[in-house]
Amino acid sequence: MDIRLSEEQEAIRDGVKRVCDQFGDEYWSKKDQEKAFPFEFHKAMADAGWLGITMPEDLGGANLGVTEAAIMMHEVAASAGGYSAASTIHLNIFGPHAVVVNGTAEQKDRMLRPLIAGVDKACFGVTEPDAGLDTTSIKTFATKVDGGYRVTGRKIWTSSGQVANKILLLTRTTPKEECRKPTDGMTLFYTDLDRDQVEVRRIDKMGRNAVDSNATFIDDYFVPDADRIGEEGKGFHYIMHSLNPERVLVGIEAVGLGRGALARAARYAGDRSVFGRLIGQNQGIQHPLAENWIYLESAYWMIMRAAYLYDNGLPCGAEANAGKFLGGRAAFDACTRAVMTHGGMGYSTEYQVERLFRESILLRIAPITEQLILSFIAERQLGLPKSY
Known part of the structure; x- marks a missing residue:
C-alpha cells in the first residue's frame, strides 16, 4: 500500500506553505490581540487560488478532493497562524458543499464564484443556544410568503459573522412535532447577511480571537425564494x-x-x-x-x-x-x-x-x-x- 503524497499533493503542500510563510508571528499576534479579522491573509489565499480547492473547475475552482483540501488545511494550521488561520478560510472548503450538490446552475454561478474569488465571505448559521448539537431541535423558523420566506430565530457561535456578507442558514419550515421524522421539515438557505437587519453580537472568548464568534438574532428577515437550496424540508439531509x-x-x-x-x-x-x-x-x-x-x-x-x-x-x-x-x-x-x-x-x-x-x-x-x-x-x- 502506497500512502505517500503524490507529486501534485506535495506541490499543494508547498504552495500553501509559501503563502502562509508570508504571515509570521508578529502578524498573527497583532490580529489576536486586536481581535481583528486577517483580511490580508484571506486575500492572499484567494489570490493564489486556494479558496476553491474543492469547488467546480468551471466556476474557478480546482475540483480536487477532500484529501487535497486536508493537505492544504494541515499546512495552514501548522503555520504561524494556527487555528485562527485555518478558521479564516475553513468554511470555504466544506460549507458550500450543499450548494455544489443541490444548487441550481444559476445558484452555483451566483453563490460560489464570489466565494472562490474571495469577494464574498460566508458564515454558518446552524447551531442554536437551546439546541446545541441536537440540530433537529432548532427553532429558527422560515414562514412562506410571496416571493420568499420570513425568518425569525437565533443562532450562536456564528464564526466570522462580523465580516461575512453571506450566511448558510438552516431553518425549520415545518414544526418538529408535525414531521414524520425529526430530520424532516428543515430548509437550507444561502443568502445575504444584512447586519442592518440582523443583529450579530460578538462573543468574547478564550482564543482564536482573529476570527470572531457571534450570537445572531434574526427577526422577520426576508429571504427570497432564489436563495433556497434544493427542496423545502430537505435541508438537514443536505448539510x-x-x-x-x-x-x-x-x-x-x-x-x-x-x-x-x-x-x-x-x-x-x-x-x-x-x-x-x-x-x-x-x-x-x-x-x-x-x-x-x-x-x-x-x-x-x-x-x-x-x-x-x-x-x-x-x-x-x-x-x-x-x-x-x-x-x-x-x-x-x-x-x-x-x-x-x-x-x-x-x-x-x-x-x-x-x-x-x-x-x-x-x-x-x-x-x-x-x-x-x-x-x-x-x-x-x-x-x-x-x-x-
Whole structure:
C-alpha cells in the first residue's frame, strides 16, 4: 500500500506553505490581540487560488478532493497562524458543499464564484443556544410568503459573522412535532447577511480571537425564494453530506496546530540551556515531546484514511469521527506540552505557544464533542444500543 503524497499533493503542500510563510508571528499576534479579522491573509489565499480547492473547475475552482483540501488545511494550521488561520478560510472548503450538490446552475454561478474569488465571505448559521448539537431541535423558523420566506430565530457561535456578507442558514419550515421524522421539515438557505437587519453580537472568548464568534438574532428577515437550496424540508439531509468532510478538515487542522506547537517546543528545548546542559538533552523533556509526535502522526494517518475513503465514495463516518477525536486530543496535548517545555516563558506572548494553547481546547469541543463521537463509535462500530 502506497500512502505517500503524490507529486501534485506535495506541490499543494508547498504552495500553501509559501503563502502562509508570508504571515509570521508578529502578524498573527497583532490580529489576536486586536481581535481583528486577517483580511490580508484571506486575500492572499484567494489570490493564489486556494479558496476553491474543492469547488467546480468551471466556476474557478480546482475540483480536487477532500484529501487535497486536508493537505492544504494541515499546512495552514501548522503555520504561524494556527487555528485562527485555518478558521479564516475553513468554511470555504466544506460549507458550500450543499450548494455544489443541490444548487441550481444559476445558484452555483451566483453563490460560489464570489466565494472562490474571495469577494464574498460566508458564515454558518446552524447551531442554536437551546439546541446545541441536537440540530433537529432548532427553532429558527422560515414562514412562506410571496416571493420568499420570513425568518425569525437565533443562532450562536456564528464564526466570522462580523465580516461575512453571506450566511448558510438552516431553518425549520415545518414544526418538529408535525414531521414524520425529526430530520424532516428543515430548509437550507444561502443568502445575504444584512447586519442592518440582523443583529450579530460578538462573543468574547478564550482564543482564536482573529476570527470572531457571534450570537445572531434574526427577526422577520426576508429571504427570497432564489436563495433556497434544493427542496423545502430537505435541508438537514443536505448539510449531512458535508459532515464527514468537516470532521476530516477539523481533525487535520488540529494535527497541524499540534505539529506547529511541537516544532516550537523542540526548537526551544534544543536552544535552552539550564544547569550547564540543553534541556532537550533531558529525557524528562524528550520523552513527552516524542510521545506528542507519535500521537499526532497516528491522528494524521487516520484522518488521511478517512479523506481517501470519502473521495472514493466509501463509508468513512467512523474514520472521520475517530480522526477528529484523535486530532483534537493530540493537538491539545501537544500545545499543553509546548507551554510546559517553555516553562515560565510559555506563559508569555513572546513565544506564541500560549496563543496556540488557547486555540487547542476548541478542537476538543467543536464542531462535535468527544462524547458524541464515542457514542457514535459505540453504536455504529461496536453494535451497542443508542445511549441518547
